[in-house]
Amino acid sequence: MSKETLLNAALLALLALFPLGAWLADEPFLITLTTRAVIFAIAGVGLNFALGLGGLVSLGHAAFFGLGGYVMGVLAYHAQTYTSLLSWPIELSGTTAMPIIWLFAVALSALLALGIGALSLRTSGVYFIMITLAFAQMLYYFTISWPAYGGEDGLSIYVRNKFIGLNTMDPIQFYLICYGLMLLVLALVWTFSRSAFGLALGAARQNEERVLALGQRPYRLYLTAFAISGAITGLAGALFADLNRFVSPTMFSWQTSGEIMIFVILGGVGRVFGPVAGAALFILLEYSLGGLSDYWHVYLGAILLGVVLFARGGIYGLLTGREVAHD
Amino acid sequence: MSFILFIEQLLNGLQFGVMLFLMAAGLTLVFGVMGLINLAHGSLYMVGAFAAAATATATGSFLLALIASLVFAAFAGVLIEVLVIRRLYARDHLDQVLATFALILIFSEGTRWLFGSFPLFLDKPDWLSGTVNLPFGIIYSRYRLAMILAGLAVAAGLFWMIARTRIGIRIRAGENDREMIAALGVNISLLHTFVFALGAALAGFAGALIGAIQSVQVGMGEPVLILAFVVIVIGGIGSIKGAFIGALLVGLTDTLGRFLLPWLFQFVMSPSSANAVGASLSSMSIYLLMAGVLLFRPKGLFGSQ
Structure with missing residues (x-):
């Protein structure tokens, strides 16, 4: 077993055992904290699919995270107030069933990612970074100025949505849902990255001309990867909104995009499990440094700077002794 | 909607655009020369806005505040x-x-630690407050007019420096071939430090000028930064001329859009929903x-294709 596999297993075991311990010790706050880590991990895994595998540096993943959040908010709001979502051309009502919300979050995020991707992938490099950032900012301002769903104040949902057979308001049961989804997403990404599509995408990242010469269109590969990546991050957004029972334009803000990227970098770019480690470390830092000082972002900034300048492989790079995942 | 109101909004758009140019010029220069x-x-x-606000509070002089904004921003740069x-x-x-994102975190929290979370206020000087009468009966804010003129003067100076001076030649040479001019x-x-400091000073100057019409607070820079990104994406990265045209386009589109769209939608829907949709x-x-x-x-309007 390689060091990386060992680390992956340890990480999954830790994320399974720690909340169970917190549950036995009756510490619901720690369970909620771990839930946040797991949801952030899903968002990071989504970004890592585009960033690590496809080399697409998207600084706009808050767009999908926020959209997922608003899908949950809008559907649940209409269900809870018994108003219809759409009356024309078809009658649509809201829902409080989590699986349906997830389905919508994933589908709409994928669509949004296709739209944003189709435009931004006409460019590359630094243009791509700026354009993805700009599109996320556009949605941020749109949600602020659109008054129907709370505008700047956001939208509160009083009861967490439902999942058959479980009491989602119980922290440990909601945690298990999120953990299960994380495992599912990890398995999916693992399979994708080893499929013919994943290999072609990795090849396109390394050498576009060769992939083109072999008869694959890099644009199409990138766009597919970007859509899958956005869909996964959208799912995380729906879960995050359900965790807080609240959505606001903050989920669309540029800081959110930056944080999702931090999860990926702290863990190690291009490792399937990297963002899981990164998100866990981020939450750990937030919890420990946040208790130490109100200005904990200074330390976060310093740590991030240190990682970028001196430890480019993140946690996985440090612990497995290889700086870069592949290439 | 009157003609005079329209001209006033046009001037507001121009003022916004000129300020965006001061931001975008530094970004595009730094990208052009250093690829960063x-x-x-x-x-x-x-930093420029806070330096100006603190200096104005301490000395009461607006000119000193502007100088402080240039000096401190260049120094931070x-x-x-x-x-x-x-x-x-x-x-x-x-x-x-990532590294520059980390710098944002450090700068923002550092400023919050130094100055607190409450916004500071930078007052316009007496000699720039009030209004000024322009031809055709247009009455316009004296300070905003001064901002337009100051911004255009800086833009002209920058174009002159890049086109005519030795340092400008070196900057252009650096854009073309870094190894060769070394x-x-x-x-x-x-040269790199100079270009970076120049961009920083321009950004700080814009911060100080805008600080007098908005509040000076932590996090004020990033929304403007993202707009400046939009500007240089439109203009073409690395092109100063593109940044100028892009900045004016963005400034005018944003200001006139906010003004004209709600008005246009009034023709097809009720005033309240026209306002919502327009906004x-x-x-x-x-x-x-x-x-x-x-x-x-x-690759933008003036980017190398």
Whole structure:
């Protein structure tokens, strides 16, 4: 077993055992904290699919995270107030069933990612970074100025949505849902990255001309990867909104995009499990440094700077002794 | 809607555009010469605004405040260039984004620690407050007019410097071939520090000028930074001329959109929903402009194709 596999297993075991311990010790706050880590991990895994595998540096993943959040908010709001979502051309009502919300979050995020991707992938490099950032900012301002769903104040949902057979308001049961989804997403990404599509995408990242010469269109590969990546991050957004029972334009803000990227970098770019480690470390830092000082972002900034300048492989790079995942 | 109101909004758009140019010029220069994407440019804008507000409070002089904004922003620029940024020139864009994102965190929290979370206020000087009468009976804010003139003067100075002076020649040479001008005996790392400090000073100056009409607070820089990104994406990265045209386009589109769209929608819907739809659409107008430019010219209006 390689060091990386060992680390992956340890990480999954830790994320399974720690909340169970917190549950036995009756510490619901720690369970909620771990839930946040797991949801952030899903968002990071989504970004890592585009960033690590496809080399697409998207600084706009808050767009999908926020959209997922608003899908949950809008559907649940209409269900809870018994108003219809759409009356024309078809009658649509809201829902409080989590699986349906997830389905919508994933589908709409994928669509949004296709739209944003189709435009931004006409460019590359630094243009791509700026354009993805700009599109996320556009949605941020749109949600602020659109008054129907709370505008700047956001939208509160009083009861967490439902999942058959479980009491989602119980922290440990909601945690298990999120953990299960994380495992599912990890398995999916693992399979994708080893499929013919994943290999072609990795090849396109390394050498576009060769992939083109072999008869694959890099644009199409990138766009597919970007859509899958956005869909996964959208799912995380729906879960995050359900965790807080609240959505606001903050989920669309540029800081959110930056944080999702931090999860990926702290863990190690291009490792399937990297963002899981990164998100866990981020939450750990937030919890420990946040208790130490109100200005904990200074330390976060310093740590991030240190990682970028001196430890480019993140946690996985440090612990497995290889700086870069592949290439 | 009267003609005079329209002209006034046009001038507001011009003022916004000129300020955006001051931000975008530094970004595009730094990218052109060093190949660096600098997210912390918004922090330098914030440094300029805070330096100006603190100086104005201490001395009561607006001119000293403007000078302080230039000096402190340039100094902050030199500091981060020497300590952090120059290690990033050879790195890929991902590393640059992350390291400069880390700098934003450090700058923002550092400023919050120094000045607190409450916004500061920078007052316009007496000699620039009030209004001024322009031809055709247009009455316009004296301060905003001064902002337009100051911004245009700085833009003209920048164009002159790049086109006519020795340092400008070196900057242009640096954009074309970094190794070659180093081989010709130009101290390239000093040139890089200078370009970075110049961009920082321009951003700080814009921060101080805008600080007098908005509040000076932590996080004020990033929304402007993202607009400046839109500007240089439209204009073409690395092109000063593109940054100028892009800045004016964005400034005018944003200001006129906010003004005209709610008015236009009134013809087809009730006033309250016209306001809502108009406001939401106009908040997206510049990004739609960017998307439109990208469809036809993926490298921007003046980018090298």
